[in-house]
Amino acid sequence: MKEKRNEFLIHGIPASPGIAIGTALVIRKAEFFIEERNITQDEVASELARLNDAIQLTKKQILSLQNRVQTILTEKDAQIFDAHLLVLDDKMLMDEVENTVGKELKNVDFVFNRTAQRYIATISKMPDPYLRERAQDIRDVAERIIKNLQSKTYSILDRLPGQRIIVAHDVTPSDTATIEKENVQAFATEVGGKTSHTAIMARSMQIPAVVGAQNLFLDKIHNGDLLIVDGYLGIIVVNPQPNTLKIYADKETETEKYYSGFLKESRLWPETLDGFRIQLAANIQGPEGVPDAKRYGAAGIGLFRTEYLFINAKELPTEEKQFSIYSKIASDMEGHQVVIRTFDLGGDKLSEVITPFNEPNPFLGFRAIRLFLEYRHFMVTQLKAILRASAFGNVKIMFPMISGCEELDQLLEILAECKAELRQSGLPFDENIQVGIMVEIPSAAILAEELAQKVDFFSIGTNDLVQYTLAVDRTNEKVAYLYQPLHPAVLRLMKNVVDAAKKRRIWVSVCGEMASEPRFTPILLGLGIHELSMSPSAIGPIRRLARRMRMFEVEKIAATALKTSDPKDAMRLSEEYLNNIAPDIMSMSFK
Numbered sequence: 001m002k003e004k005r006n007e008f009l010i011h012g013i014p015a016s017p018g019i020a021i022g023t024a025l026v027i028r029k030a031e032f033f034i035e036e037r038n039i040t041q042d043e044v045a046s047e048l049a050r051l052n053d054a055i056q057l058t059k060k061q062i063l064s065l066q067n068r069v070q071t072i073l074t075e076k077d078a079q080i081f082d083a084h085l086l087v088l089d090d091k092m093l094m095d096e097v098e099n100t101v102g103k104e105l106k107n108v109d110f111v112f113n114r115t116a117q118r119y120i121a122t123i124s125k126m127p128d129p130y131l132r133e134r135a136q137d138i139r140d141v142a143e144r145i146i147k148n149l150q151s152k153t154y155s156i157l158d159r160l161p162g163q164r165i166i167v168a169h170d171v172t173p174s175d176t177a178t179i180e181k182e183n184v185q186a187f188a189t190e191v192g193g194k195t196s197h198t199a200i201m202a203r204s205m206q207i208p209a210v211v212g213a214q215n216l217f218l219d220k221i222h223n224g225d226l227l228i229v230d231g232y233l234g235i236i237v238v239n240p241q242p243n244t245l246k247i248y249a250d251k252e253t254e255t256e257k258y259y260s261g262f263l264k265e266s267r268l269w270p271e272t273l274d275g276f277r278i279q280l281a282a283n284i285q286g287p288e289g290v291p292d293a294k295r296y297g298a299a300g301i302g303l304f305r306t307e308y309l310f311i312n313a314k315e316l317p318t319e320e321k322q323f324s325i326y327s328k329i330a331s332d333m334e335g336h337q338v339v340i341r342t343f344d345l346g347g348d349k350l351s352e353v354i355t356p357f358n359e360p361n362p363f364l365g366f367r368a369i370r371l372f373l374e375y376r377h378f379m380v381t382q383l384k385a386i387l388r389a390s391a392f393g394n395v396k397i398m399f400p401m402i403s404g405c406e407e408l409d410q411l412l413e414i415l416a417e418c419k420a421e422l423r424q425s426g427l428p429f430d431e432n433i434q435v436g437i438m439v440e441i442p443s444a445a446i447l448a449e450e451l452a453q454k455v456d457f458f459s460i461g462t463n464d465l466v467q468y469t470l471a472v473d474r475t476n477e478k479v480a481y482l483y484q485p486l487h488p489a490v491l492r493l494m495k496n497v498v499d500a501a502k503k504r505r506i507w508v509s510v511c512g513e514m515a516s517e518p519r520f521t522p523i524l525l526g527l528g529i530h531e532l533s534m535s536p537s538a539i540g541p542i543r544r545l546a547r548r549m550r551m552f553e554v555e556k557i558a559a560t561a562l563k564t565s566d567p568k569d570a571m572r573l574s575e576e577y578l579n580n581i582a583p584d585i586m587s588m589s590f591k
């Protein structure tokens with residue numbers, strides 16, 4: 001008989017709004033899959049044959065990966081896999097596994113994992129940094145071998161057994177890029193923050209999510225448990241009792257009604273009561289985001305995160321392929337702006353082929369334009385595809401992760417060369433295409449005035465700007481309490497950017513997650529931001545809010561917020577104002 005379990009709550013970070021009631025599918029980390037099993041003497045040979053097959057398969061996979069990396073990147077980059085191949089040839093490790101299986105009569109997965117983990121632990125403690133790095137190679141290879149031993153596919157998210165709430169240690173952006181959306185009712189993860197890309201993807205797919213539920217909930221939730229995921233408050237209810245289910249079912253109906261109400265307002269101008277009109281635009285990850293952008297009344301695409309086009313691809317999409325995607329979006333948007341951001345891979349958006357590097361600090365490492373300035377042909381292919389698409393609509397180019405003028409100059413030079421090539425081949429493009437940059441590194445915000453002389457617009461990437469200004473990893477739930485978008489240091493940097501833009505008469509947008517949070521809207525508008533770009537479904541509440549504000553009131557709030565030394569004071573000011581003008585939005589957004 002199934003054990004009857006009591007209802008209990010697990011708290012995490014609310015990452016994507018909505019309520020889901022459903023059955024848990026618990027995905028454990030690879031090492032948790034390994035069971036310890038006794039085998040008979042007769043089974044030893046077949047267990048060792050399994051190990052041999054898994055090693056051969058792993059070798060084939062690594063060689064093929066190395067090959068692809070060599071073709072796409074450089075020979076030097078491909079060499080990192082030599083170290084992986086050496087692990088496979090490590091006789092000491094493999095002999096020890098073989099002997100132990102025969103001696104202890106245990107299944108080979110268990111013995112291999114235990115032995116590999118011991119090697120990793122010993123090597124990680126060695127004083128020589130070169131040797132310490134080898135521990136990571138062994139870890140990578142061991143994970144592959146175990147997956148192959150167990151014939152596990154890389155992501156079970158690709159083949160869900162029906163509608164489920166995904167409960168996992170982590171769900172990566174590459175998982176979310178291939179996920180079967182119809183079957184995912186919600187995500188609940190142990191790690192992650194509000195602006196990690198998993199959370200951003202969940203919001204964009206309109207899937208409720210709670211992330212960063214730290215207290216080891218994988219041990220507390222079982223496969224098949226009934227769960228409620230409350231993406232508004234960041235709560236997971238395990239084994240809810242009938243009265244809790246009723247409360248949440250009512251809440252679900254109420255929120256559905258509330259959100260569908262915004263669709264009726266999607267044609268209204270986002271204009272303040274005293275006549276200031278702002279732009280509300282949509283952030284998309286691919287062409288599939290365009291219908292939602294239009295349905296929710298976006299004035300254009302403010303951020304197209306193109307890296308999602310090949311986060312799981314085995315190679316770089318060709319110029320033709322990219323051109324067909326970009327030009328289709330441009331023409332589907334019928335003259336409304338489409339800001340295409342060049343690839344921003346790296347950080348928490350990793351691709352097995354393009355970013356196969358193990359970096360100690362990926363957010364401070366080889367990311368976005370840093371990668372593409374080295375692999376210039378990527379940048380050229382993409383820029384040519386974007387330029388050609390500009391003949392089909394109102395396309396703009398945006399460069400991410402700019403830290404200073406020199407980098408931007410290099411990019412503008414490449415862009416000029418791409419234009420010259422297209423001219424020579426007689427391919428049409430918009431000669432006056434606007435070029436902008438993400439302002440998301442504090443140095444760029446400080447140098448805004450110099451940068452403003454070189455571009456047509458700024459888009460403030462608050463997700464990264466907050467992370468880099470406050471030195472708080474945006475994906476790390478342990479420091480999530482320090483991730484404060486209203487921190488005066490962040491606000492003052494934003495003010496510097498707006499002032500520089502004003503002086504140089506260029507427009508400025510915010511495309512980080514801050515743009516979609518009603519609590520921040522008065523301060524962003526009060527600072528003088530012209531455009532807010534967000535997941536399409538977040539546009540409704542912000543439009544309604546903007547239409548109830550007065551510019552002179554929010555300017556006052558922003559001015560006071562800039563002088564505060566405590567982010568809580570800025571938040572209090574904003575909330576007091578919102579409680580007055582928009583109690584409906586306040587009560588629904590933070591229920």
Ligand code: PEP
Nearest residue numbers: 440461462463464511512
């Ligand atoms: C940002 O940093 O705010 C941003 C919009 O870019 P991303 O979230 O893709 O890093």
Ligand code: MG
Nearest residue numbers: 440461463464
């Ligand atoms: Mg960013």
